[in-house]
Amino acid sequence: MKTTVKVLDGKFDIEMLTVGSGEPLLFLHNSFGLLPAEPFLDELGKDFKVYAPHFPGYGDSTGGQHIYDIFDAALFYHQLMDELGLESANIMGHAMGGMLAAEIAALDPHRAKKLVLAAPEGFWIDSAPCPDLFAAMPADLAHLLFFSTEFPMAKMMSTLPTDNDVLQTIYVERAKRFATAGKLVWPLPDRGLKKRAYRIKAPTLLLWGEADRMVPPVYAKEFSSRIKNSKTEIIKQAGHMLMYEQPEAFVSAVKKFLKG
């Protein structure tokens, strides 16, 4: 179900997808944003009440101009949780959303009941630099983001439409979304999480695709060494977009962890 949540009396109008019922699960999307349909969230909705807000600047969510840095972003989510009445909830985030989820939990350890970080950004390792998604061309995306470049979504992302109007719409959307993401992860996705990660107390599941070329699996070690109460699970035959490429393995790992 699509709803609009007014945060801070309309300073932010947030488009939010809510699915299912049960214990609350807040999902924070990656820098590409939410897709029109998110089957893995529907699956999780069978056991949880999933809240999936579009970050300001994504979808129909407004207020992006009020976000300058990672603290503005993390505090925005704290405010959103307050206004949703979520004193404490399971929080799951993918890539940039994973970085945000970790920041939320570090800033206030009581906010996250359990934490699922799927291929999160947030650290920088000199010997394993993350590729520059901002300079990547569509043709590069399949290889960067997927285990198999033949995967339908990989093909779709790597192919540009020929119609000029559609092309311009895509171009404008990309500019809008990545412009917002740039405030959090440009030029490098390290905003000091390493100084704060020790504060994360929630049981944490680190999920990684074995062939993640965007945030290589070596980053999982970085996260697991800094978050004490964490365990890592590597998903086979998946790249950076693990929840799309291996939805069943992804959903079952998340459910097992959150219910366990």
Added chain:
Amino acid sequence: MKFTWFHLMPWRFLANDFREKHRSVWVDLPRTMYDPKIGHRLYNDYLDQLEFADQMGFDGIGVNEHHQNAYGMMPSPNLMAAALTRRTRNANLVVLGNSIALYNPPIRVAEEFAMLDVMSGGRLIAGFPVGTSMDTNFCYGQVPATLREKYYEAHDLIIKAWKAKDVFAFNGKFTQLRYVNVWPRPVQEPHPPVWIPGGGSVETYDFCADHDYQYSFLSYFGYIAGKKVADGYWEVMAKRGKPLNPYSMGFIQTVAIAETDAQAEKDYAQHMDYFYNRCLHVYNGFADAPGYRTVKTIKAGLLGQVGDLAEMLRQGLKWKDFIEKGYVIAGSPKTVREQLRHAMKELNCGHLMLLLQMGSMPPWLVRKNTELFAKEVMPYMRDLWKEWEDKWSPKRMPQNEISVPPEVPFHRAPTNGRVKAAAASAEARSAK
């Protein structure tokens, strides 16, 4: 009509197969390609050329800022301008300019521009570009979405620092300073004329109108394509009730003059090809970081200068196309006079910036082009716009108060074997 001789200071020796071997002339081209001993010679050649332009009576000599590229070797145009203050006498120093969002704190620019203005006796024109996406986002790591806001804040700080009578504190979003007190003060009161170079971002027109700045449209697509932007600019000025003073606009144009139209092609064709196909060979991923251009500008359909789309348009273009499309105005003095006059009238432009060194052009040809322009074209265009007052040129110190450095005998640098070898090897590769 006023004339500025503008230098991009390109690396002249990119191999013919550069495009095939490397994805970009900007941001991540191999450092090993730069030979500092050739660089030494090029900087000296290029400064010679700007000094020659001063002697030939150009109103201004121009330099600009770019980073990590073989297209233009001036990370700091202020260093070039500083060198020019001592060996030029008359021309305005058009520094077009400093990408002010890149300086931390931006009063660095207020200081250096004030230094240049004082050193030159009030000959400085202060340019404030946002900077290309390659320079600002990819080379200097600026967040694309907040770059323009940072730029505007830096502008406000610099202007306030120049105008201030007293020390003040500045509480910005991007810069906080407890004591702003810029020494030296510029010669020109309250500050040097400000020119805003733009590549066609629609926001820039209003910014110029707000502050009565000169708008300089820097495009390599020439006057025919430039008309769209010029019209957009004048439309905004008209709407805002501003006088349509031609001197409130600058335009850059490549010009190539020889004895005859045919000789011009012989002299210049290969060098234009070098510029358009090598110097502008920028990887599409670096052309326009998401958030660098506003959605409004993207929707206005203004084409970037670099990147795939621009490169596609230039693909396979030959001398004839460059001329027909107006990228280059070339030919005999008569041809150039007529076309350039027509172009400036079409654009309603009072400040013409000339690219008379382009791409791989060697010094002898630059000298020829400059001399022919100064003697055979400039005098015939001077009368244009005489009914308008130029409010965007420097007000310098009185001549009798200007310090003049003593003459230093000028010895030509010895022939640099490396330059010859680089030229020969680039040619050898092109022959294959």
